[in-house]
Amino acid sequence: MVNWQTLFMVSLRRQGSSSRYKYKFNMEDITHRVFPRCKQAFKKTNLKYEYCDIGGSLYNISLMSLQKLLLRDINAADGNAFKIVRTDLVEKKSNNRIQHWEQIAPMFDHPLSLYEISLSEMNKEEFRPSFEWQQLIKVRSPDEKFKLERVIWPKSVFSNFCRGIGVRENTYDRLLKQNNGELPVFVNPANAKPLPLFKVTDETAIGEFDGIGIFPYFVDAHKTFFVTEIDKLKAKIASPLCNSNERKRNEKANTGRLLENEKGKPFYLDAKNVTSRVADGNITTLKHLLERSVSHKTLWSKQSTKDRTCPGDVLRSTVLSNDFSIRQLRNEFCKNFILYNIYTILQRNKKNTRDLTPETNITNFHFDWKVWDSYIWKQFQETESMEIPVDQVSLVNYRVKYDLFLEDLQTYSTLVIAEMKWNQSSIFQNDEAFLSRFEHIALVLQTILTKSRIIKTFQPNLYKFMQDDLQSTFFESVSFTDSINATIEPTFANEQSLQSANALKKFANQLLYFEQKIYAEKFHVSRPIQLRPLTLSDNYKIVILDKQNAMPEIFETLLKFMTQIKTYFVKDLAEVELHGHMHCIDKKMLDKSTFMYLYELKYNETLKTTPLPQEKIVDNIIDLLSNDTES
Known part of the structure; x- marks a missing residue:
């Protein structure tokens, strides 16, 4: 397990001496660049929106629900913007501005609209709210003779869309027999309307539970229960969303929460209350996270900083980490700080790279890669080959790879700084045929920092800032990636080179561990x-x-x-x-x-x-x- 506070101290000891390069002097500007980007995006006449429906204010959203929103943000098309749709609002609000938008917008890669809208304002033909199975409810027959204690059900706001209850064949036959050959009817707890019984052939859809609500408007497989033309038409008709009284009645019938099932597998009960995860001080909502982060403001801001809000990238990566705790927020701050300081190696030495034009024939250059260049490039290529996460399972794996890659990138940066001290008289020397040693380093670092999808996923604001700042250098105008691949991989093709690189990494990391043991600064x-x-x-x-x-x-x-x-x-x-x-x-x-x-x-x-x-x-x-x- 990576000790991020140790790596933070290593990075802090090697940061630039000038305040213009220091993290605290720049983080407010990096975060606030979100606002003009949003303003510019919303001026577009053909802007395409990603509509995200939630059952309350974004400020009070649960962190599990926010994680799902951020997964949508990760996978949304470039150029799209996000707009929040409130399913808990039956009528349009007079003030529809998102509460604390300035703190929340920097958590998103895509522009987030300043204004939210109620579901009633949406065109029902063009927009369908997201439908998820979230809970178990109890349903009864009108005479309360029959009960099903654990029926799979969606958000309470969709209860009016239910058209029946699906049960296993043995449950269906038992109820039929107990009711003297007649199928019993159950009652919708939200609106007291009758719900007929249906036999479900795919029992994996029910799993260990008693039944499942039939929602043909949202679930295509449920349409097969309706065979007559009139029934088919009824299944297609949208029902009104539940009002507050109907939602309260449905919530009284709640008998448990569900966790999402993996594809092809049944649902399972949230016995450990994971959906409202409590960790290190009951941080369950975005509001709690923002409030708790205030106590750590000295990490990312000076006393004179106007906006001392936790950087959006730190909040975002905390939510994406699956560990909703202040301890994890500290770790995510350390990662943000480390990545920024790696970037400053390039920022501080812009003047030491030559000016090239897009017409430059880069194949004329001779490359001389070191084994530590080859190693970090190999790790970069591996991370880039991974699929972008689309759900929580793939997010966990992606997250592990990101942490390992950032640790390797930090080790590489300390080796580079050591090399610059060692060869300070020659590291910037170049000629018409040869790149300088620093230009080799800059080539690798800039490609990683401005092209990495995995960095963009977890730290989009810093990623865009690095892209904007480094685009004026010669590497941005010329595509070097093919040249790196063609020249760096042959130097790292044999097993001995790989073993050599791994050995150097071990030595370097242990050396840094000893260094921290000596200085032993308190975090x-x-x-x-x-x-x-x-x-x-x-x-x-x-x-x-x-x-x-x-x-x-x-x-x-x-x-x-x-x-x-x-x-x-x-x-x-x-x-x-x-x-x-x-x-x-x-x-x-x-x-x-x-x-x-x-x-x-x-x-x-x-x-x-x-x-x-x-x-x-x-x-x-x-x-x-x-x-x-x-x-």
Whole structure:
């Protein structure tokens, strides 16, 4: 599991010194760019809307329902806009402005209309509200002789559309027998209208429950129950949505909530109340999330910032994470911060890339890729090959891949910064035939930051900001993707290259872990986070034991420039013991012949701790392995 707060500290220590490049000085502007984009979109005469019906105000929407809206946002066509349709409003409101629109609109990739409308204002021929099975209800016969306790039912607002109750064959036969050969009729709890009984042949539609409401207006399969012309006509006629009294009567008949079924599988009961997920302080609605996020405003804003609302990308990715907690909101902030700081590597060095025109023949250039370029490009290609999520199941998988990719991208950026320190005198040198080393880096980073669908999915505002800001550079005017694929993949084609890249990633990540252990800054939310002085690292040393002397020299040099901590590479444990004036406070086995040790000067006692028993056992095993002589 990724420790995002550790990676946040790593990123914070490497951010640009000028305030113009710092996260807090730019995040308000990045978020507020949503507003002119929305304004521009709604000036279009041929704007196409995605109508989203909800049963209350958007500000009070449940986070599970908001997640479904955001999934629609992810899959909506470019150029479309979103408009909220209120199914709980029978009549048009005098004030139809969306409450707290300025805080909510930045959560959407597509423009969100400032105004909502009631369902009664919609053209019923052109718009049909979304229909979902959401609950179980109890239905009774008029004389209350027969009851079905758990009948699958949609939102209460659609109860008037019900035309009957479907049951399994054995239930159908039992009720027929119990009623002396006559089919009993049940009563719609919302409007008291009679509901005839139907035999359902596909029992998977009912699953473990007693029956299912028949809604032919919404469910095509239910139309087969109506055979006469008059019945077919009745099935097509739209009923009025339930008024508040009818909804209340239906909700009194509620006997449970449902979770969506997977395709071809029955529904199942929401026994753990997942649909109103409670986590870390009862955050169940957007209103709660916005209110709770205020306590963390020092993370993303200065005291002088006018709008200290949580950035829309952070709120969006929290809802898409499936973990509706403040803890997760902190993690999503860290990811947003990390990605922004990766972008500033390009922003700070625009002047160091040459000007090219679209007519430039890029095939004339010679490319010289490093193994860390090849590795991150391979990860990028894998993420881009994934299908965009359309439901919660695919969203979970997409989310896991995004987290792993962002962690790799952060590692790549720290390696790049180390390389820039190492080769600061030559990294920007280029000529007519060769791209500079930095232009190679910029080529990879800019392509990822401005073309990645997975970044756009979770952080659309930052993604668009990066696109806008980087479009003036030479890479935007020339398509380099084919050239990268043609030249980078041959350098990463063999198994040895892959193993080498994975080894470098392990070394780099462990080095960063040791770095954070030394500085050990606290992740504050009540006041600005303060970094400890870099001179603190003078009291520490990192020793890497490479028993097989397998590490390439370029890796050794790169890792030495990756951190302020003095780093040594040795081939024998006896060489480690030369540092006898220090004591080991942490160690890590990376593979059977490679070990990393963190040493502290003996007179510096501030970070010394007594290892826990299980940690002592692990240390002993590592000691035995590191002392083992291979034949």
